[in-house]
Amino acid sequence: MYAGGRQSTSNRNLATAANGSSSAAVAEVSRHAPPRSGKFPHRLNFYEQPPTEEITVEQFEEWAIDRLRLLADIESAQARNKSFEEIKVIVGERAKMYMPLSSDTARSVDVEAERKKDQYSHFVLRLAFCRSEELRARFLKVETTLFRIRFETDDLTERRRFVDSLNFGWDVVGQQEKQELRAQLAAAMRLRDEDKLGAESFFKVDWTQVTDLVSQRKVFLRAGKAYVPSKEELSLVLAEFQNRLYRGLEMTAKALPRLDEDQRLLPVLEHLSMGFQAGITSEYVFSTTGDGEEITAEMVPDLARQSFPMCMRSLEDTLRGSKHLKHEGRQQYNLFLKGIGLSVEEAIVFWRKAFKLITDDAFNKNYKYNIRHGYGLEGSRKNYSPKSCQQIITGATPGPGQAHGCPFRHYSEANLTSSLLTTYGLSGSDTKDIVSAVKSSHYHLACTRLFEIQHAKLGVAKGEGLGKGDSVDHPNRYFDRSRALYKEQREKETSEEGKVKKEEAMDIDG
Amino acid sequence: MPGLPPHNTAVKAEDGPALDDLFADDDKPKLPSAEATLATMSDLSNPFVMLTYYRRCFPFKQLFLWLNHGQVPTRQFTHREFAMNLPNDVYIRYNSYANAEEMKKDVVRLNPARFEIGPVYSGRPKDKKVLMKNAFKPLLRELVFDIDMTDYDSIRTCCKDKAMCKRCWRFISMAVKVLDETLRNDFGFNHLLWVYSGRRGIHCWVSDPAALALSDDQRRAIVNYIEVIKGGAKQDKKVNLPRPLHPSMLRALETLNNYFPRVVLEDQDCFKDPEQWETILALLPDRKHAEELKKEFEATPSKASAERWKSLLQIKASNELTLRKHRDFVEDIKLQYTYPRIDTEVSKKLNHLLKSPFCIHPGTGRVCVPLLASQVESFDPSAVPTVGQLLMELEELARSGGSVGNGGVDDKTGWEKTSLRPYVELFEKYVEGLVKEGVRGRKEEKAESMEF
Structure with missing residues (x-):
């Protein structure tokens, strides 16, 4: 299928999709069991590093379409006011089919291949969706939701390792300050008993970083700083993910004109962004054999x-x-x-x-x-x-x-x-x-x-x-x-007619 | 400009030495000086009244400094939207001006009943039609709050609807205290200007650079953080806070505890009539307690609210849970009667328009004067000067041969010699602090960029 001529080196173009920084240190020596994949030590990904390996044009498109299906599902579910928990279930089901992403504990799976697909498809779609502000905003929203779903379903120790590896540099509240603010911090966490605060550590960030927690009055605020307990870390990670992806998309948009020379990829990208607009979920498999109903x-x-x-x-x-x-x-x-x-x-x-x-x-x-x-x-x-x-x-x-x-x-x-x-x-x-x-x-x-x-x-x-x-x-x-x-309805009607007889027969059997 | 009343075009913004001379032209609406009384000067349907106010009294220069945060006009002023409400219900949006002089000239030309201030856009609002859609976006805007007495109608007993008295104002005082504390302590904002809306409300303008730059999402988060009173007319218990109370709620409750007996129990006598205390009793978590109180209240129809409240606080129960529920209930009710009720929609959007300080309220003729949170308790809305009063003061000044100024932007006579003076001076002092910090901020920026 992959004729030599169609073999493509798309790494140069995918590099365009990166947000510019090429030196972000990802390598982190783990004290736990060594990660399964050297290239992708974590299941979760902040997509800071653009892929550099060669893939075929077919993979380029197929992988992107698979990811697009997940994103389109998220978008349509959101537009129909599904709750986050419902979306989580829907996407979980879909992901199994189109883009499984397993944790290190899944022994029988090639986690590296899965993670590679995840990374490549993300960057391909970045190229496709950086073209207009509206598309960027939509992409940002669904990708953040997808990340959140994966974050919440991730293995706890692996998630810890992932967050630690990112080195966010959040300001940790010192022991003394924590002691002084014990009462307020506990109250903000809705703990009746200050002692339950225990070893909970707090980060101090600008309140604008955690608007969702501020909205729900779930953090203590002082002079514009929010004291975020580490159990609410998700909000911080998401804000960080969103900020970085937002910047990344803008960088990609600026770099995009250089890509316009590539005749092979451009139609694919056009097609992808069109698919997103039409809310395409999965291909209709056209079959000439109907289900017994002869149509005249x-x-x-x-x-x-x-x-x-x-x-x-x-x-x-x-x-x-x-x-x-x-x-x-x-x-x-x-x-x-x-x-x-x-x-x-x-x-x-x-x-x-x-x-x-x-x-x-x-x-x-x-x-x-x-x-x-x-x-x-x-x-x-x-x-x-x-x-x-x-x-x-x-x-x-x-x-x-x-x-x-x-x-x-x-x-x-x-x-x-x-x-x-x-x-x-x-x-x-x-x-x-x-x-x-x-x-x-x-x-x-x-x-x-x-x-x-x-x-x-x-x-x-x-x-x-x-x-x-x-x-x-x-x-x-x-x-x-x-x-x-x-x-279905016709069958129900006919089966109801036969039901009475069946029940009689059951009685005799019993 | 089409749609304007004809008299506007006839009036030119020329300098006049005395009020009398302004009437020289027969085409202009007349207000014979000799016959001028408080009544004629307060007649807002006479276009001349507002025109004179804009020309002589309105502190354009200070307004400019307040919005611009500095002497040299920046985008913060030049790209700012002003919307004019003309007396014939014509609404002209997207006006913008290069400086205070230009603004004064145009306000005098249009002679609006009042005007509103919108956001700073990425392009000049007056060029909106020729700009690309992408090049015209709201960028900056003060964080604003609006407290209106109508939201208190279900709990105030002294006045209704548009009326407002000194006792009602105490609700506003409490709201201002709590909001001011929250915005300063929790969010770290420092530049808060409170503006009396001219009848029965108050606005708050937060001008810290960080507040100006807030996105819609962030504004919404602040509103949600602050908002406590929820539910409309069909909802009796409007406060349902989770326990333990958030530190900001505890602080608010502490502040409000000082007001509750005086304002709610004495001033408003909120639990005097059966329909008033019945709603409260219906919400009591302990039904037995409620029954007892009902009997007691029915037997003593003339009892004061303070007494009733005292009975309500006393509960005979040994059960820790019942006691706690009762305590929480008392706190919720106190908040329901005292916590700020803000008009949330105003604060949520970056591009919301809000009436400018120093405008004249069309219904009362009063000036929308600024005040500080520390003065709110002693503030008497009925003592705020009306436009008629100010014009009469100017008129008398002219009659007694005093200098009446030249009508330029720097002309102080219009407010310095009238009862508007303390308000403009307060505004000037407040703006001075803002400008100083603006200068400091710009210097730091410069220093930082020099490092590279």
């Missing part, structure tokens, strides 16, 4: 009402209304229909019927080729995949008379609101939810919310999304999940 041309209108996402519903409605769709719309819809399991024969029947104003001759000449092309039966015979949300959202903006695109992205607020009302009969508060998601550019979340509302009668709760809180990232996934829900 006649079924499409009913299915559209039941299970199509709004973008496809709008194409269907336009097609019925104007008896025609323009090129981009046809392309988007055709591939989607292919994705739901409409065979090419049925597809031709479907489009032929829909284009009522067009003669057979014209249809065969102008459109049949198009449809067959989408099914990989003409021209280069490429088996095109249905378009993902990312492609639809960031693709060509619909012009006059065009109906493709993402309604949440491309409709005006007034139009969106009225379509939600006329097509879905949405009430005021639901519409408000969706519009507010749209306003903060979380189109996939708006779509997910609509899915939840549309399937509430099948027991889908708010925040559940496409199961386990997943958000919509592909129109076909929307459809598949919807069909699965209907199927």
Whole structure:
């Protein structure tokens, strides 16, 4: 797979992503068991050192996409107001699949390879997301959350070793001062008994470093200094992580123009930052074999009402209304229909019927080729995949008379609101939810919310999304999940009928 | 400029030797000097009243120094937003000025009912339209607090709504004491200016360089640290602090203990009527105790609040937990009736606008005068001069043939010879401290940069 010509040396470029300081001492001789990896002595990483080894362009992209999935999960969970604990669980699950990161105690794992991937993917994304202030801010926020999740789940002794290795140089409160302030320090920690203070050590830092603790009145303040007990060290570490990454991103942004000459990496980076904007979580695996449900041309209108996402519903409605769709719309819809399991024969029947104003001759000449092309039966015979949300959202903006695109992205607020009302009969508060998601550019979340509302009668709760809180990232996934829900319900109904008989049989057995 | 009342354009900011001469032009709104009375001079609907105040009395020079922290105009003044509230409800934002003179000229030209001070931006606010969005961001801003008497309506008994008396002011005194202590001791701020809002509130402006540079997040953290009274009208118990109390809460409680009997029990008589003490009894943690007190209070309808409070404090219980709960409850209630109630939204945002000191309150005509925390107890809001009073004093000065100044920025007569004087002098003294530190800070910076 890795042809010699594609072997790449991307280390020079990744070095650009570092925050400039090349001499930060990481080496720290441990008194405990020697770390498993010489290059990466700690599971946690402040990403101070840019990677210098060679990797392939494929690794460059794959690793970055894997990390992006985690970050996108965090972002969408945050945007849906999940608590930190919930996000921790979601990300923990995802990380196992895409980017496991084990502690030294995991004997059977190649920790060095895992940590290498973690480091490289971080720096690749740094390159991709340093381009605008908005992207930098988003990246900073999700990376800090990811770091916090890892920090909290880290092995305690290893975490200690990691924090010690960073040499933060925090001002430690001396014994005498601690003695003088005993009462206040204990009260700030909500200890009734001063003696419980025991050996707890305190750091003295500017209060602005620990705004979260100040907000909750969890630290003692004096003359602008916060006395942070070592058990609240997390706040300090996070603040430090954030500060350093912030500076690092700015340095990267300044150094970026030098990278623009690299023709191999630039498209990859562009693609990555686009993926982040569309909130892509994972690739839709397109399979031609449906789950037993044979789809025919006649079924499409009913299915559209039941299970199509709004973008496809709008194409269907336009097609019925104007008896025609323009090129981009046809392309988007055709591939989607292919994705739901409409065979090419049925597809031709479907489009032929829909284009009522067009003669057979014209249809065969102008459109049949198009449809067959989408099914990989003409021209280069490429088996095109249905378009993902990312492609639809960031693709060509619909012009006059065009109906493709993402309604949440491309409709005006007034139009969106009225379509939600006329097509879905949405009430005021639901519409408000969706519009507010749209306003903060979380189109996939708006779509997910609509899915939840549309399937509430099948027991889908708010925040559940496409199961386990997943958000919509592909129109076909929307459809598949919807069909699965209907199927589940049908099965439940039939099994309930048979239940009585079963129970009788059980009695006899017992 | 469109949208202005026509009279403004006719008035030019020229120097006039006496008030009488200002009326020479027939186009100008008139206020015949001979007929001038306190009533006509207090009529804020007459544009001439505010115009004269800006021209003669308003201390622009001092305001400039206060915002600029030094004599030479810096970005701290030139990039500062001023928003003008014109009398016809027109609101002009993003004004900025090169210096005090230019500002005075424009204020006199626009003749606003009042004006507000916003943040220092990365570009000149008046150039906002031609600047790139990225080049126009709020950077610096004093940390501000706003305490308004309306937030005390549920606990004050003397006045309601817009009214305010000396007794209400004691709530403000307590709030100022506590806030001042917190900001100085806990956050280490030194330059705190308190400004009477002209009717029933007070503002605080913190001008330490560190306070100016606070981000929105940090401002929010300070507000959360300070805020104790939570819950709206539907929430009876508004203070629910975890125990043991945070050191800052303990200190506040100590300070407030000195005021509680006088202000809450005597002045306001807060537990006199059944509906007043019933809400408190409903919150008592020990139900048996509450029942007993209810019987006692019902039997003695005329008893004073202080007596009732005394009964409430006495609890017969041997159980340590019950006693502790009761003690905590008493502390919470004391805080609920005395702890500062701040308008949190004002303080949280870097780019919030707040009325400038020395403006005239449109409802009362009083000057928004500065004061120090140490004076707040002796401060009498009803003794604050009104614009009408000041203009009459000037008028009498002119009638008696005294020098009435030239109306320039350095012209002191407008305030030196009127009852505005002590307030401007206090302001000057306060600003002097600020400027001195600004000079010291800049010297240190220079020294540091010289080392390299």
